[in-house]
Amino acid sequence: MTAPRSGPMRSEAARQAVLRATSQLLAEVGYDRLTMEGIASRAGVSKQTIYRWWTSRSAVVAEALVEGLVLSEQLAVPDTGDLRNDLTSWLAGLAELIDDPQSVGPMRSIIMAATHSPEIASQLEELLVPTVALTERLTAAIGQAPHLRADTPVDTVIEMVFGALLVRVITQSPLDEGAIDNLVAVVLGPDTARG
Amino acid sequence: MTAPRSGPMRSEAARQAVLRATSQLLAEVGYDRLTMEGIASRAGVSKQTIYRWWTSRSAVVAEALVEGLVLSEQLAVPDTGDLRNDLTSWLAGLAELIDDPQSVGPMRSIIMAATHSPEIASQLEELLVPTVALTERLTAAIGQAPHLRADTPVDTVIEMVFGALLVRVITQSPLDEGAIDNLVAVVLGPDTARG
Amino acid sequence: MTAPRSGPMRSEAARQAVLRATSQLLAEVGYDRLTMEGIASRAGVSKQTIYRWWTSRSAVVAEALVEGLVLSEQLAVPDTGDLRNDLTSWLAGLAELIDDPQSVGPMRSIIMAATHSPEIASQLEELLVPTVALTERLTAAIGQAPHLRADTPVDTVIEMVFGALLVRVITQSPLDEGAIDNLVAVVLGPDTARG
Amino acid sequence: MTAPRSGPMRSEAARQAVLRATSQLLAEVGYDRLTMEGIASRAGVSKQTIYRWWTSRSAVVAEALVEGLVLSEQLAVPDTGDLRNDLTSWLAGLAELIDDPQSVGPMRSIIMAATHSPEIASQLEELLVPTVALTERLTAAIGQAPHLRADTPVDTVIEMVFGALLVRVITQSPLDEGAIDNLVAVVLGPDTARG
DNA sequence: TACTAACCGAGACGGTACGTCACGTCTTGAA
């Protein structure tokens, strides 16, 4: 509907530079020391250019998230066929990330960003896409584990697992092996093979 | 321990005023618009007095939390003898809080504060004291619900419930009735009385 | 010289406002109760704008001085042709200024400012420009007064007169008529007409 | 008169410590970075003790001056019998002081202190006591120098010499040899022995 | 081909809050 303007279009280079600078700084200094001026300076872009295209700091961060520039690969669930083992090793991988100060920083940044911006919060689901595989596998496994029954609310279970991880990220408490086993036990029921 | 210094002692009135102002402002404007100058002004206290006794904004918030000036009563678990009902109505109460913009503000403030301050994070357990009753009742109920068995890691279950609530607070998604029932189902097993 | 930067230029309005506010406040409250915040507020300018262009309070004062916004007109030497009379009435005018609490304030402010800032001290000469007329007339009058001889160091004489006034400003002692006559006597020799 | 009080009398030790600390700090950091807290801390005295006995920073400085703890010895006029030589070498000594950054500091401090405190200004005369010898010698020399006549206002001449020095202290301009000779020439007339 | 509207970098501007320093007053406990 808008009349076909004359003049130059939006500079994709500038957009990229801003998002890249944002994800770098997010990792380096964290969400709350992330400043618009810092982003502009790092990106070699004027403040005005940022304000022209984004409404706020959180909007920039949200877009950087969507762009997959922050985290994301680490969240893929392995698939060896053995659900209990896969779940356990996936959680073990996450436990390492939570333990690693360099990884937990961006995580906490994202949590903070999400907490004070519904915008980012809603983009968070984007980040969790890799975990839908988990939902499917749990659903498929119904009847094959003590706690997975036809009436088990699988989505809720996963949300709870995620929440438990969130708690650990926030409180900075490492997830030790026992904690992981316990989570798995709540999801699938106790490990009969071990007992 | 340390020799009792001569000279004026710390003013308890000032301390109280600061903590009270902090919890008020936390509720009114939220964690990230909470300023030291705002606290000082509201408390009728000089900035210097705050900086003399607290190292940072988050330290003040942490102490206000410990002092029980923020939230806390709402977290008590009802006890009618019927565990499933109590759990459900407790979650329903929390769901209302999460839905209420006025209540969710302080919650998010606490989450943000905890996220960027280990100090506050560790004080958070203080806030969760009311929920230990829940642990005890779940433990006592072992054997009386499908999912509560001798090998069920009760602490983990509660942590997961809490995490699920956290996710809802952060993402601003209301906990509808179905969500609550699902949570209860994961904890206690499906409701046989309903089915 | 330096390439004319792109981007907004320095705001002359802000500069003027700052200097005007400075000279006003200098007169109203004196140099040592002159604050950057006071200047900023009076000028309707942000502190940062002041700090962007001036390095210190004294730098602002120095520029206000150079701009001729402080004192200056009162220092003109009258010229009726009668050197002794002109000198006497010029000193009488200054004596009144020194006696007047409203005039002596800015004078003392300038002295204090000069005393702790070489910057301002060097600008002071700017202020004394009106007195060069005096040097010329004294030089022209060589031979026509007992103390004005070819070997009289006229500049030194004027510096001494100025110093004597300075002493009176600092010590707050009024220059009575006798004192003025004495100064004139040292410069031109005793008044033979009065004898 | 006053009833003989009970309780301890004023501590002379504290008074001395305060004045000593003041003159030290005056030399070290100058008048305008001289703080009450600095004095108290250096003197090992409580702030209250200073405020009990002195009304202000300038009052402390004034008393330190009177006590002769600041400058003073350097102002003595040598007496070899040759007035012109004595005057010249006295001025040469002062010129060195003015050139020496370590000496000019306290001088400027005193000027600043005097400028903003009539209290100190009036105490300044105390400091100039050593120069009364000069007045006497000039008076005694009347008739023996071209410019020293019965009708020469000797006090005014000395005040002017002093003022000229003051100007140099304030403007930080060194007094070179020519300047000194010129001053002497104005006081005593040109040096006939040199010419 | 020239015009011109929108883009871009740079950064000045009025603000708010930061964390620190010193002020002058007041309070405590010991001498």
Added chain:
DNA sequence: TTCAAGACGTGACGTACCGTCTCGGTTAGTA
């Protein structure tokens, strides 16, 4: 009653970012 110690309310310091704005230069598309 004085003293050392130092907490208190006050207010200014100089700095960091905020979000808006104004520059001069640089592209596109019409016209």
